[in-house]
Amino acid sequence: MVSKRDFLSITDFSPAETVQVIARARQMKAEGWGQPLAGKHIALLFEKPSLRTRVSFEVGIHQLGGFSVYLGQQEVGLGVREPVYDVARVLSGYVDGIVARVFSHQHLVELARHTTVPVINALSDLEHPCQTMADLLTISEHKGALEGLKLAFVGDGNNVARSLCLGAPAVGMSFAIASPAGYSLDADSLLQARQRNDSKSVQIHSMTDPHVAVRGAGVVYTDTWTSMGQEAEAEVRRRDFRGYTVDPALLSQAMPGALFMHDMPVHYGEEAPPGMLDHPQSVAFHQAHNRLHAQRAILEFILGQPTTLRQVRV
16 A cells, blocks of 8 residues: 555644644745645545535645545445445545545544545544644634643534644643533543643643633633534433533633634524624634635645745744
């Protein structure tokens, strides 16, 4: 098998590489980019519909000189219409890389194992690493140095929360999550996050009280209580997550000027009230736009020939 680099988890980037890719994203956003994907074809293998992920990847690939091929669930039926192994072997003969948005992380792992081209995780049920890279880029632009900041996540211990928990300590940030009993991050993810930075100043905490979680936080983040594929649980989750809405009152208990973040789409009236994305401290739309800039840097790092970086502190 040809040597390749996959990006399935935020931990597939070392702490130094995480900082490097964020710095490169800022540099490209400010100064422009070349054509590191010239002549390359990238498959967008999507089991789940998408707005931000699909558009940002398609535009980013085009801007870097590449060509994208969109493959929805009807075209492929990953693991249903065709075994993952067969899909991996076939696509390896057509394209130079695969961006996959899937229900099952195990399908993603199997795809990466059997393909000879790089695979990038555009979302799975376990992680959302590209979102986290865009989030860290956004925080660095608004807060300057990331080191020493605290990010508080209020809501479900889902894929977004997991990638943030694992990504924050890599750049020197503390992380706290407040979830109802039974909905927090698993112990293994919390332990792995603590092992990513041995500094005593970087703390990883899980709790049930959102008011405690946001104390001292420079960033307050939330996500939908019911993710795609969990619709049957929506009523139960609305009951269980009552009291976990991030509204101006809760945000005011964080550090003065704390950022409000949401990866979208929003279920207004649940995790955030109507109008919260337009709150003066919200950077949610900036965060969404940064998906493009972060993913250009990821694509270049994984599939292209990165330009030599000057030193940029994040």
